[in-house]
Amino acid sequence: MNIEECINFLLTGAQHKVFIKMKNSLKEVGLTPIQYGVLKCVWQFDMSNPKEIAEFLGVENSTVSGILDRMQGKGLLEREIDANDRRHIIIRLSDSAKELEKSVNRIVLEVNQKVLEDFTEEEIAQFKQYLRRVKEA
Amino acid sequence: MNIEECINFLLTGAQHKVFIKMKNSLKEVGLTPIQYGVLKCVWQFDMSNPKEIAEFLGVENSTVSGILDRMQGKGLLEREIDANDRRHIIIRLSDSAKELEKSVNRIVLEVNQKVLEDFTEEEIAQFKQYLRRVKEA
Numbered sequence: 323m324n325i326e327e328c329i330n331f332l333l334t335g336a337q338h339k340v341f342i343k344m345k346n347s348l349k350e351v352g353l354t355p356i357q358y359g360v361l362k363c364v365w366q367f368d369m370s371n372p373k374e375i376a377e378f379l380g381v382e383n384s385t386v387s388g389i390l391d392r393m394q395g396k397g398l399l400e401r402e403i404d405a406n407d408r409r410h411i412i413i414r415l416s417d418s419a420k421e422l423e424k425s426v427n428r429i430v431l432e433v434n435q436k437v438l439e440d441f442t443e444e445e446i447a448q449f450k451q452y453l454r455r456v457k458e459a
Numbered sequence: 460m461n462i463e464e465c466i467n468f469l470l471t472g473a474q475h476k477v478f479i480k481m482k483n484s485l486k487e488v489g490l491t492p493i494q495y496g497v498l499k500c501v502w503q504f505d506m507s508n509p510k511e512i513a514e515f516l517g518v519e520n521s522t523v524s525g526i527l528d529r530m531q532g533k534g535l536l537e538r539e540i541d542a543n544d545r546r547h548i549i550i551r552l553s554d555s556a557k558e559l560e561k562s563v564n565r566i567v568l569e570v571n572q573k574v575l576e577d578f579t580e581e582e583i584a585q586f587k588q589y590l591r592r593v594k595e596a
Binding site: 323324325327328329330331332333334335336337338339340341343344355359362363366380427430431433434437438440441445448449450452453454455456457459 | 460461462464465466467468469470471472473474475476477478481492496499500503517564567568570571574575577578582585586587589590591592593594596
């Protein structure tokens, strides 16, 4: 099998290309793509538990912990003891993080539109379905 | 835009899943996916120039240099001065690397088949075309 036919090579190349675009665009608001992922877990799903966020984003707990450290250092969030279960930590976004929501959503939408600008609606739906099938297999 | 619709999120999730499968399978012969990429550049394209390999694999020269260090440490290759241009280094695979070719190709083919086992031939062709369009855009 030629390497240009290898699904790992193709996925890695496409992911890298899109990741770099996303990374460069999110710099505008001082975020990395994974920090966007954390914020989106709160904005979209009201998650506050770091473990739940790690699981959703498919990264290790220790990785999320480091990301939260940097986000806390930038004043985007605070960690608190969960009043319902004092063994757990919950995160709470700061006002400055909340203020980012609109511009971050606009940036992410623009990157998506740019990356898929030559795709028809049908092709986009099919492409996303293929990616989900691979991810969930 | 919901995060589950974000092309960066979907590509990252699918890539991660396939990368882990490839990584675990290549462990059988003591290689990492990127080391496979380097070997394949030699086997398939007869590349011997580290810069050319870096460019094909889409990684930094310094990254390839570190990968070559580790591969040299494992006895997979030697670096030599290019007799045609003494300013350049070329790599030359060892016999033990050459002996890996068949089993590595079998492993990579098996991972590809496993990842795409629920896809029809037509879907596979379409999926790969989408990934190439994103990568080359």
